[in-house]
Amino acid sequence: MAGKMRLSVIITVVASIFLFTSLAVAAEKVLKIGVLGPFTGPSAKSGKEFKDSVTMALDKIGSKIGNYKIVPVWIDSQSDPAKATNAFAEAIERKGVVAGCLNWHSSVAIACMDLAAQYKVPWIAGMGAAELVVKKWRSNPQKYSYWSCKFWPVPGKLEAGQSVAFMNWALKNGVWKVKAKKAAIFGEDTDWGRNAGENLKKALKAGGWEIAFEDYFALTQTDFYPMLSKYKKAGVTFVGGTTTSAPSMTGLVKQYREVGLKALLFANGLSWVGEWYKLTGKASNGVIDVQAQFGSKAAKAFAKAKKARFGYAPSAPASGLSYDGFNFFIKILRRTLEKYGKITSEDIHKVVMDEVNTGKLTFTEADGAILMKEYKYTAETAPDPVVDTNHYFFPVIQYENGKSSIIFPESMKEKDFTPPM
Amino acid sequence: METGVSKHEMGFFSSVLDRLCLTPLGALLLVLLALLPLIPPFNQQYLLRWLTIVALSAASAIAFDLTAGFINIVNFGYAAILGLGAYTSAILAVRTGLSPWIGIFVGALASGLLGFLTGLLTLRLRGIFAAVMAWFIGLALMGLAIKMVWLTRGPLGLRVPRMFDTSSNEPYYYMMIVMLLVVYVICRWVTRSKMGLAFKAIGQNMEAARTSGVNPTYYRIVNFTLSCTIAGWLGGFYAHYMGILTPDLMHTSKTVEVLAVVYIGGRGSLWGGAFLAFPFLIAMELVRSGFSNLPGLHLVIYGVILILVMIYLPGGIASLYYRFLYKPWGKFWEFMVGYKEND
Amino acid sequence: MLNSYFARAFAWLKTAGGITVATAAVLLVAGTIDRGPYILVNTVVTGGMLGLVAMGLAVILGVLNIAQFAHGEYFMIGGLSAYYVIRPLHAYLDAHPSAFLAMVAPFIAMITATLVGGLAGAVTERVCFNPLRKRSRANWVMNSFLLTVGISVVLVNGDQLLFGTDFKGITHYWPGVVSIAGVFMSVDRVMTFILSLVIVTGFWIFMKYSRTGQAIRAVAQDEMGALMVGINLEWIMVLTMSIGCAMAAVAGASLLFMYPSYPTVGLEPLYMAWFVVILVGLGNVMGALIGGFMVSLLKVLTLEYIGAGWEFVVPSVIIILVLIFKPSGVFGSEVRSVLDQ
């Protein structure tokens, strides 16, 4: 019993120590910036990639902007909007975060937008792609301008549009022949999966495809034999969809080979987790995808450096986009310092409003962007970036032995499309 | 739970307290809670936000304890039933524009109805079977919330109008504290009436209770209905406080969180979990934020504490209170106000 | 003689178990005729795996009366151990090809996983359940259940702290695809199916004929009686927990090609194992195998006729119905067990 008492005493003491240390005012010229990500829970892997990318970006500038020392504050969203808001508010009030960047889930974005507005703390480069985020943002652009520079456009703009555009092109040019335009859509049963599925459906219908199936499965699903067998029986010629869950996606790709489905597989998000090839092996040959690539020299160097330092092959969206997002953020901070001579939440917000959201301040390859040519926001597109081949753009790629090559659009093509056999 | 002192012997103050089922210590803590937003460091918004969520957990713990600690059935679908209340209120607000102030009560009714049905369905079942049944009802409910996209928007998340048109947390905090008190008083009042005895009798031995004239059917259904109604009511508050609802709210792990608080706090005491929630959950938050380099550490600690309590301290923190503090405090109060604690 | 067998078979068909099995068989045949042989093949192969996961749970439930909520975590431990054995072996094989080693390497991984899982189970029993049992047997089923909830939380987050969040998986154990009745499937699946049948048969023989196996059954039926005939209860409890966890671990190891090991991988196997165990009756070990096939059929049919993602809703509803009308499971007797308290 004494042990129990001691335990509770220890807990109380630890708790009060935390409280008191936190009350100590931060030293001058320290700039605390928040990094929001899912560091625990089902998406913890993406959170880890965020964290490592931010660490690398900080090391590059020696954690200094002018005479400000940058201190990152990791905010664990725990993949849960309620918990995320708790951590978010605490980071701002207790830890003194003046601004921040990144985020993964749309539901977290929607909950934290309100807090960013309430505390007037600018937050940029959140990934939550769902249309709901855009809708909420547009319902009060002034208020929600604190949550700006969405770093992943609504899926319809890129993934669905690009893949269907590619298929239309391939069919027209005879590089791919199908018996019937019969498609099956799959997706994880989350905001992301459903939204992407909806958009793909729209794009396919517009392209004259018949949608034979639409299946949304749980994030934990790894057995797709029944689903794929069903597709095979019905003779679908295109299977497309997305999931952020690596076990699901790699399982699906592998099993799609195993059941002998001869359709073209559009597996959006296959390489979001660095180890994907360890999980699929050759089964991924011929699968197409629409996504960011470590294409440029700088990007490849980054991927190599990250692998050397942290021991895993980074994924382009989680590692690359978070790296770009954070560097963009640093650029905004520098601009703020240059313009106002100091960095405060209000100043950063002014820069975002006056220069970023109007398209004056962009983040380009010259600035060190590794995934996109240029991240640019305009009044029309905000909070989404400008999407085209010279700005934010995902090409269509095809996997071959663990590597991917751009096959579409033709202007960027690295390799010819190999149709499924 | 007969009171040792008859009503007219007590002073007005004590009599009011007694009607509210509070001990002077409890009342003091309540006053402290009410004043907390004025005391640094708790005058910061994030701490108020934490406290609001913690108070919500505390209130959930009380309602959960009403079934777990009294009729000895662990409602493993508790989070889902709370979620049902949240969704009902939220959908009404979004679709029909119903005021959240009415909506949360409609949500409570919906959850209560489901609680009534669950109570009916688990009548023939005992112990682990009833827990598993409630679990599967919860899983089915969560599955429906995910799949009925046309109604709930599924995992896309349902945006919910907030209760107060302010970004400040104070109104929510005070509302939650009032709700906490109401939940406590209702549960306390019920459990110290004759019904509470019946609950305990059923929880300990259903057959014996039946033979001694207690009708388990009636009491079990009443218990389930009441507990679930409260859960739904709290769910409504959650919906209109967070402003977004996803089916994740109904996940089993959310039930586990409440369950851990109840068991560590001391089941069957009602106040144990509610009291513990404040220091414990806030300490956990601090561990999480203090050791952000070791994500998940706080959950390991959480689990280890639950295991240790289950093995070595089945009565939870409440039993420590009864063993070490209750009597000395009782004497202290007797001395100070001439009031004799009972209960 | 033949007549009496028929009579007994008929009588059995009229029981809840008989009706369920017969209905399942009819549904399976109807589905197969309607949609094709892949329904049958998928049901059978998935069923074997489910049965294996569920059996470990049923053993622990039946003998120790512990409603294991952390079963998925031992599944995760099995996958993890197999991963750390098979990765270096595969790396070695890439450098020094050897047909024989390629054939047996997966077995080495699975055996290691079984041993690690068994050890983990034994440690859990000694560290958690034994002290609880010593302290109090009152309300045992509920208390031990809640204890497993705590164990689950610790193991999931401990795994994340120690091993990180990477998806530790492999492409395959044995390469290649085979065709059964015109349905293609990977060699791994077929092997896992065979393996699960072998393990289940071996386990059945062990329980039925070995001295220790009989002692385990005896403990399950009457602990006091077991003590009276001289069975060492503590040893049997450690052993049983160890066997149950080892079964989860070997399932996790043999399914590594489908479920890479990561902290929260255990959730789905846990749900599925519980579906099976509730369906057939708590603690009915052999029924768990049949239940595995039935739940697998349910999954396949749900996916075929209703759509993905409903695999949780439809079985949940069916389980609720089972619990309402046949709380002891479709094969269970009406005798109230200790689990009923």
Next chain:
Amino acid sequence: MLLEINNLNAGYGFLQILRDVSLKIKKAEYVCLIGPNGAGKSTTLKTIAGIIKPMSGQIVFEGKDISGWPGNRVTRLGISFISEEMNLFTNMTVHENMMMGAYTIKDKNTKNRLLEFAYGLFPRLQERSNQLAGTLSGGERKMLGIGRALMADPKLLLVDEPSFGLAPQLTDQVFSSLDTLRQEGKTILVVEQNVTKTLSVTDRGYVLENGRIELKGPSAELADNAHVRKVFLGV
């Protein structure tokens, strides 16, 4: 002395039931323990059998102090306990139950010999050897309980309420089989409610009241004792 108990205190949790109980049993004796309900008769047997841990006191069996030993070790030493409710393995056949009784014996020949002896004593069991124990009648269950205990080749049999829940002629049957065992040289300690019957067959007896040994002596003397007659026989 086969079994010697000195100043035994035992109970459940904080509730003490036995107070300073002492008793002695010689080899091949047939001893009974009688007393009113709740006096602690079953508790005594359970404590000897190792099912309940004693709070203090000594249990010496064949010169070995076995107090506090777990039940399985006590059984191995040659003490078989037959509980009131039998604790049969209801989902096993009669034969399997019997074989479980011989769990501590590894030698096949010994097992067969013991099985033959037990079936010889209860031919009814042999007839039903393939039936599930759960389907037996009350009398048969009793026989199986005793038969199973005999399979461990015990030196000392502890029998709790052999007549409990049985019709009179079945009770007689059970008692006559105990008598046979006794003639085979087994030592038996029996706890009974049926005082007249018990005292008429046993050698010696102890009277337990409120957890204490109140009287002891040869059974015939006890049967004539005024106190015993008043309390138990209502005469």
